[in-house]
Amino acid sequence: MxxxxxxxxxxxxxxxxxxxxxxxxxxxxxxxxxxxxxxxxxxxxxxxxxxxxxxxxxxxxxxxxxxxxxxxxxxxxxxxxxxxxxxxxxxxxxxxxxxxxxxxxxxxxxxxxxxxxxxxxxxxxxxxxxxxxxxxxxxxxxxxxxxxxxxxxxxxxxxxxxxxxxxxxxxxxAGITTYSPLKRAGVGPGSKVGIVGLGGLGHMAVKLARAFGANVVVLTTSPRKADDARRLGAHEVIVSTDAAAMAAHAGSFDFILDTVSAEHDINSILALLKLDADLTLVGAPARPLALSSFALILGNRSVSGSAIGNIRETQEMLDFCGRHGITAxxxxxxxxxxxxxxxxxxxxxxxxxxxxxxxxxxxx
Structure with missing residues (x-):
């Protein structure tokens, strides 16, 4: 030492x-x-x-x-x-x-x-x-x-x-930042979960959501990330600039975790949520995101934020990763x-x- x-x-x-x-x-x-x-x-x-x-x-x-x-x-x-x-x-x-x-x-x-x-x-x-x-x-x-x-x-x-x-x-x-909102949202078998972005946070979110048993869909602006998203555990990839692909998934997600720290269109993503469903932000763009009231009101949807987990939950996350062999x-x-x-x-x-x-x- x-x-x-x-x-x-x-x-x-x-x-x-x-x-x-x-x-x-x-x-x-x-x-x-x-x-x-x-x-x-x-x-x-x-x-x-x-x-x-x-x-x-x-x-x-x-x-x-x-x-x-x-x-x-x-x-x-x-x-x-x-x-x-x-x-x-x-x-x-x-x-x-x-x-x-x-x-x-x-x-x-x-x-x-x-x-x-x-x-x-x-x-x-x-x-x-x-x-x-x-x-x-x-x-x-x-x-x-x-x-x-x-x-x-x-x-x-x-x-x-x-x-x-x-x-x-x-x-x-990165692990606890994505584990905490996924766990709080109760994702699991039968859940359709969207992960926005495939960076340091996003790739952990994909692995964890898959281990929870969810149907995992990555939303990205980059078609070249599709193969890697599937390697990491995504069942499907949506290129978010493809209006037809986005429309095909409208109103179908139980939960979406947004990991992007750059400016992006959150309203088109909100349209993917089911009634009463939530989009949680863990990315932190430098400028406030433009949010349409109608994107929330018409589907009774919500937007929330999530920080790191507490110490007990962080230990729980590490043990979960140990059982499932998950690392970054x-x-x-x-x-x-x-x-x-x-x-x-x-x-x-x-x-x-x-x-x-x-x-x-x-x-x-």
Missing amino acids: STTRDTPDDSTYLARAWAARGARAPLAPLQIARRAPMPRDVQIEILYCGVCHSDLHYTHDDWHDTLPATYPAVPGHEVVGRVTAVGAEVTAHAVGDLVGVGCLVDSDRSCPICRAGRENFCPGQVLTYGSPDRHGTAPVTYGGYSSSVVVDEHFVLRVPRNLDLAGAAPLLC DVEVIPMQQVNEAWQRLERGEVKYRFVIDMASLKAD
Whole structure:
């Protein structure tokens, strides 16, 4: 493990990381402080970390009004690793366990939302990167583009040992982001489910919906994605710019999950829903989507949004993926290629998720 103790009282240690020092600065090597494990903490050697589009948005300060970036910024919230130390009060994890960390590393634990087990909506939630560090180790939390991390045991998840670890890393964000709305919608045998978009989120949604037993239909603007959609588990593909194909499926979907983060015509998609059915958004376009009232009113339809799931549901998702052998389709890269990977991600040149092999940090 590439960490060394830093202070005489052993309260922190240094970990290798890659960070951006400004909104348009490239990622570069940096040593960061991590706290030594406290009684309820788990120390994790990070083996793999997925690259999420949120990493780019935060680091480039695209979300300045909502989540302003603090530099140096160490992104990464799709973490898979091995436990190297545990605090005296930890009961759920042991040294040597394979574990994961997603988008959250803490919450206030006491508010009504947390008491209801929905810590992912806690007003005091602590994100894996970019949130104020309650322990004072650093100005803000540092993410998974690093050699190790220390996290309260409540926010550490068990990773099924039968899963490929690199492919499991994106489950901690892309997996739970799509699993949660599919599960909430009750999709299963007999359900006709539409997945809009076939990127990092969309390809996970196809795999999960198929494992739930649904009839899965991918909606895409790109005919060239049809073969890959079927390989991933789709029963059918609709090219959404084909008016005749869209009309043939009007009023036939029980549920649609929209994973697209670019501007697109949501009203034509709503027309595909049955009466009283729902379209859930997990993609986040930079500009508001134009929504026709009639697209909702005439079919008593609804549009909803969905964030990541809570910790219990995230563990449920990992166990589900373990039973069904589901992982993301990934391209594994060394850390030294991360800036190039970010450029490719912005151009949409990845199938379907980059994952960083953290062993490459030892070469810095």
